Amino acid sequence: MKTGISKTILLAAALVFVGASAQAQGVLRIGMTATDIPLTHGSPDNGFEGFRFSGYTMYDALVNWDLSKADAPSVIKPGLALSWAVDPSDTTKWTFKIRPGVKFHDGSTFDAAAVVWNFDKLLNKEAPQFDPRQASLVGFRISSVASYKAIDAETLEIKTKAPDSFLPYQLSFILMASPAQFEAVGRDWAKFAAQPAGTGPFKLDKLVPHERAVLVPFKDYWDKTRVAKLDRLELLPMPEANTRTAALLSGQVDFIEAPPPDTIPRLKSSGMQITSNPYPHVWPYHLSRLPDSPWNDVRVRKAANLAVDREGIKQLLGGYAVPAAGHVLPGSTWFGKPTFEVKYDVAAAKKLMAEAGYGPSKRIKAKILISASGSGQMQPLPMNEFIQESLKEIGIDIEFEVVDFTTLTNRWRAGAKADQNAGITGLNYSYAIVDPFNALVRFIKSDLHAPNGVNWGFYSDPDMDALVAKAQNTFDAATQNEVLGQIHAKMVNDALFIWVVHDVAPRAMTAKVKGFVQPRNWFLDLTSVSVQ
Amino acid sequence: MLTYLIRRVLYAVPIALGVTLLVFTLLHLAPGDPVNAVAGPDAPAEVVEQLRRAYGFDRPLPMQYLLFLWRILGGDLGVSVATGRPVAGELAQAFSNTLVLALGAALVGFVAGVALGGVAGRHKGTAIDHLATVVSLIGVSVPHYWLGMVMVIVLAVEANLLPAMGMGSGGLELLRHAVLPVLTMAVIPTGIVARSVRAAVGETLEREFVQALRAKGLGRGAVLRHVVRNVSPTIVAVLGLQLGYLLGGSILIETVFSWPGTGFLLNEAIFKRDLPVLQGIILMLALFFVLLNLLVDVAQAALDPRMRRA
Numbered sequence: 001m002k003t004g005i006s007k008t009i010l011l012a013a014a015l016v017f018v019g020a021s022a023q024a025q026g027v028l029r030i031g032m033t034a035t036d037i038p039l040t041h042g043s044p045d046n047g048f049e050g051f052r053f054s055g056y057t058m059y060d061a062l063v064n065w066d067l068s069k070a071d072a073p074s075v076i077k078p079g080l081a082l083s084w085a086v087d088p089s090d091t092t093k094w095t096f097k098i099r100p101g102v103k104f105h106d107g108s109t110f111d112a113a114a115v116v117w118n119f120d121k122l123l124n125k126e127a128p129q130f131d132p133r134q135a136s137l138v139g140f141r142i143s144s145v146a147s148y149k150a151i152d153a154e155t156l157e158i159k160t161k162a163p164d165s166f167l168p169y170q171l172s173f174i175l176m177a178s179p180a181q182f183e184a185v186g187r188d189w190a191k192f193a194a195q196p197a198g199t200g201p202f203k204l205d206k207l208v209p210h211e212r213a214v215l216v217p218f219k220d221y222w223d224k225t226r227v228a229k230l231d232r233l234e235l236l237p238m239p240e241a242n243t244r245t246a247a248l249l250s251g252q253v254d255f256i257e258a259p260p261p262d263t264i265p266r267l268k269s270s271g272m273q274i275t276s277n278p279y280p281h282v283w284p285y286h287l288s289r290l291p292d293s294p295w296n297d298v299r300v301r302k303a304a305n306l307a308v309d310r311e312g313i314k315q316l317l318g319g320y321a322v323p324a325a326g327h328v329l330p331g332s333t334w335f336g337k338p339t340f341e342v343k344y345d346v347a348a349a350k351k352l353m354a355e356a357g358y359g360p361s362k363r364i365k366a367k368i369l370i371s372a373s374g375s376g377q378m379q380p381l382p383m384n385e386f387i388q389e390s391l392k393e394i395g396i397d398i399e400f401e402v403v404d405f406t407t408l409t410n411r412w413r414a415g416a417k418a419d420q421n422a423g424i425t426g427l428n429y430s431y432a433i434v435d436p437f438n439a440l441v442r443f444i445k446s447d448l449h450a451p452n453g454v455n456w457g458f459y460s461d462p463d464m465d466a467l468v469a470k471a472q473n474t475f476d477a478a479t480q481n482e483v484l485g486q487i488h489a490k491m492v493n494d495a496l497f498i499w500v501v502h503d504v505a506p507r508a509m510t511a512k513v514k515g516f517v518q519p520r521n522w523f524l525d526l527t528s529v530s531v532q
Numbered sequence: 533m534l535t536y537l538i539r540r541v542l543y544a545v546p547i548a549l550g551v552t553l554l555v556f557t558l559l560h561l562a563p564g565d566p567v568n569a570v571a572g573p574d575a576p577a578e579v580v581e582q583l584r585r586a587y588g589f590d591r592p593l594p595m596q597y598l599l600f601l602w603r604i605l606g607g608d609l610g611v612s613v614a615t616g617r618p619v620a621g622e623l624a625q626a627f628s629n630t631l632v633l634a635l636g637a638a639l640v641g642f643v644a645g646v647a648l649g650g651v652a653g654r655h656k657g658t659a660i661d662h663l664a665t666v667v668s669l670i671g672v673s674v675p676h677y678w679l680g681m682v683m684v685i686v687l688a689v690e691a692n693l694l695p696a697m698g699m700g701s702g703g704l705e706l707l708r709h710a711v712l713p714v715l716t717m718a719v720i721p722t723g724i725v726a727r728s729v730r731a732a733v734g735e736t737l738e739r740e741f742v743q744a745l746r747a748k749g750l751g752r753g754a755v756l757r758h759v760v761r762n763v764s765p766t767i768v769a770v771l772g773l774q775l776g777y778l779l780g781g782s783i784l785i786e787t788v789f790s791w792p793g794t795g796f797l798l799n800e801a802i803f804k805r806d807l808p809v810l811q812g813i814i815l816m817l818a819l820f821f822v823l824l825n826l827l828v829d830v831a832q833a834a835l836d837p838r839m840r841r842a
Contacts, residue, residue, distance in 0.1 A: 133570065133586075210796060211699065236790070246685065
């Protein structure tokens with residue numbers, strides 16, 4: 001009798017556990033690093049992780065990213081716009097041909113008027129759909145736009161304040177939400193976020209704030225090559241890296257973002273797939289160029305760049321990094337042909353320091369603002385300590401001020417001149433360098449000093465400004481890339497930053513996840529993924 | 533008893549008001565601008581200012597405080613700066629999630645703590661007492677987030693018996709998901725309750741009235757009943773305080789287990805400088821303590837008539 005009871009208990013227990021671990025085919029559960037589900041109304045928060053999971057899954061922009069290749073940098077391609085062209089006689093005037101036959105998730109039709117409506121939500125304060133929060137999250141990306149109008153249902157005209165050849169890139173961040181759905185939920189963005197309607201390959205099925213978002217395929221998606229294969233996509237916020245790893249190892253999720261480098265061998269030994277690929281990210285020291293900054297001598301900046309052992313840092317990161325040779329990735333179309341080679345050469349660094357008048361008796365003291373963690377910051381504390389040791393060797397004594405990531409962001413935005421940054425000669429803030437403006441221009445254009453932009457260090461060089469103007473006025477893609485290459489070469493030759501590494505975005509997933517391509521981008525295309 | 537009750541309730545009013553002022557002032561004194569934190573990192577100053585006006589953060593602080601007070605009187609805690617969702621709804625959801633952990637941990641902690649402390653107090657100075665003391669000392673001293681991680685590694689990752697994180701999808705699933713965080717959370721109250729009970733029981737057993745009761749020839753059970761009656765006000769006070777802490781949620785435990793309770797929400801709100809959510813949580817927790825203290829005082833007064841005169 002006793003054995004019978006124990007057997008029943010065992011059986012019941014087994015059933016509970018089996019029931020819990022059995023999963024329907026084709027469900028992908030992702031452990032994200034965000035603390036909450038990124039905003040689902042079409043202007044995601046949580047940086048590019050938000051765009052990755054709450055943005056491009058449920059929405060499209062006029063211009064989309066081609067995320068299908070792992071072996072080449074991602075490029076932009078037609079999304080909800082079929083094509084676009086700039087007027088050769090007036091390069092501030094753009095015409096976009098709108099893709100016909102596209103439906104929103106709520107069944108309403110997408111057309112040029114819907115684009116105007118979406119621009120209004122960010123730029124027109126009088127419009128009922130205007131949302132200051134969304135304007136603050138993405139509106140600045142189209143700050144060069146002066147006016148826009150629908151010529152007919154399939155034609156949109158945009159005028160920029162000045163010629164801006166980067167406009168198509170910027171439009172890739174303006175996601176199209178359904179005007180009809182906004183009306184249906186009573187003109188309330190918070191309600192829209194709970195029942196959103198975009199045009200993307202997935203639509204929201206269920207949202208439990210702080211806990212999970214369940215997305216299902218949108219069967220009427222316009223791009224038949226990108227109809228989602230999964231039955232369901234679940235997004236789970238798991239800010240704690242060890243929790244994500246444990247969740248993957250115990251079978252609660254199938255895919256995690258950013259496993260800590262030291263857990264990767266353990267994950268591999270459990271049969272997990274680890275993917276990684278360089279992507280447009282850079283981990284630098286952004287230097288102050290105010291009159292009292294020690295970084296105003298190009299020899300000192302070059303010496304600092306030569307003193308950093310990037311291979312050592314790569315090793316520290318378990319091999320998951322690419323040593324930087326400049327601001328953009330080596331091999332990028334915008335890399336250009338700099339003459340200064342960013343590498344590890346302590347002897348050359350010491351020689352440059354001596355030429356600049358520094359030596360054992362005259363050392364440089366510099367205070368750098370860093371964070372203990374944060375999006376894109378990788379492993380900031382050990383990495384910064386490593387650099388501190390490297391620079392000490394050539395006579396640069398770095399002192400750190402460690403703040404939390406939000407404070408770092410605020411002080412970055414405030415610019416080097418702000419009172420709160422008094423005494424700070426540089427900061428360690430990693431950058432998404434996806435499009436020309438965000439990769440290069442925003443840091444070097446002299447009219448983008450705080451509060452107008454994030455040229456944090458108040459760098460200013462008329463030659464650089466002329467190059468930037470030339471790039472913004474060049475509408476032929478190949479020529480534009482050439483000019484951007486010249487800009488980058490100048491940045492490297494003038495050693496404007498201390499460049500350290502590029503991240504490679506390690507991800508871990510179970511062997512059951514098939515068809516995943518990790519592009520050289522911040523964003524992912526999850527439509528090709530299945531779980532078998 | 534009624535006058536006592538009314539007096540205690542009246543005392544709670546200025547305390548609650550003081551709490552609102554303190555919460556508001558401290559949060560506004562703390563570094564970090566809520567608007568800067570939620571705006572996109574590249575948002576230009578003009579857009580940030582526009583957002584500041586939209587949320588009313590451009591008004592003078594005393595005005596903001598009065599508005600805040602006026603709104604909470606009407607039960608409106610405002611909307612989250614980060615998500616646009618009403619704070620009251622966010623709080624209700626998070627609190628109900630924390631309640632699962634807190635009540636579970638309280639139950640485990642109180643039962644284990646009272647048993648451990650009771651046995652130790654009854655057998656003071658013996659090996660059982662030493663053992664119980666060591667166990668309760670470990671309970672109080674061990675960092676519970678570390679213990680949580682160890683339990684996850686052993687029971688979820690290696691043995692694959694229980695889920696490592698999250699809440700599951702309700703019902704039996706919820707119970708399975710709650711086991712590890714509840715056990716982790718129960719460790720501290722177990723230790724604290726055990727120590728308090730041990731001290732109270734040991735001390736009471738040595739008091740003259742117990743000797744008198746024994747001398748009178750009362751049986752073990754009857755003596756125990758008197759001891760329990762004398763010890764209970766202390767225990768109730770400790771339990772109340774512990775329950776308060778548990779209901780506050782644990783940032784560490786809820787983060788380790790990705791449990792979307794008040795601690796998880798608080799952590800998120802701190803990082804996002806989401807002032808309305810922060811104000812809401814802290815205010816609710818503070819008022820909860822005020823209420824809990826009131827209940828404990830009333831319970832103690834009910835248990836011990838001497839206290840009503842205090």
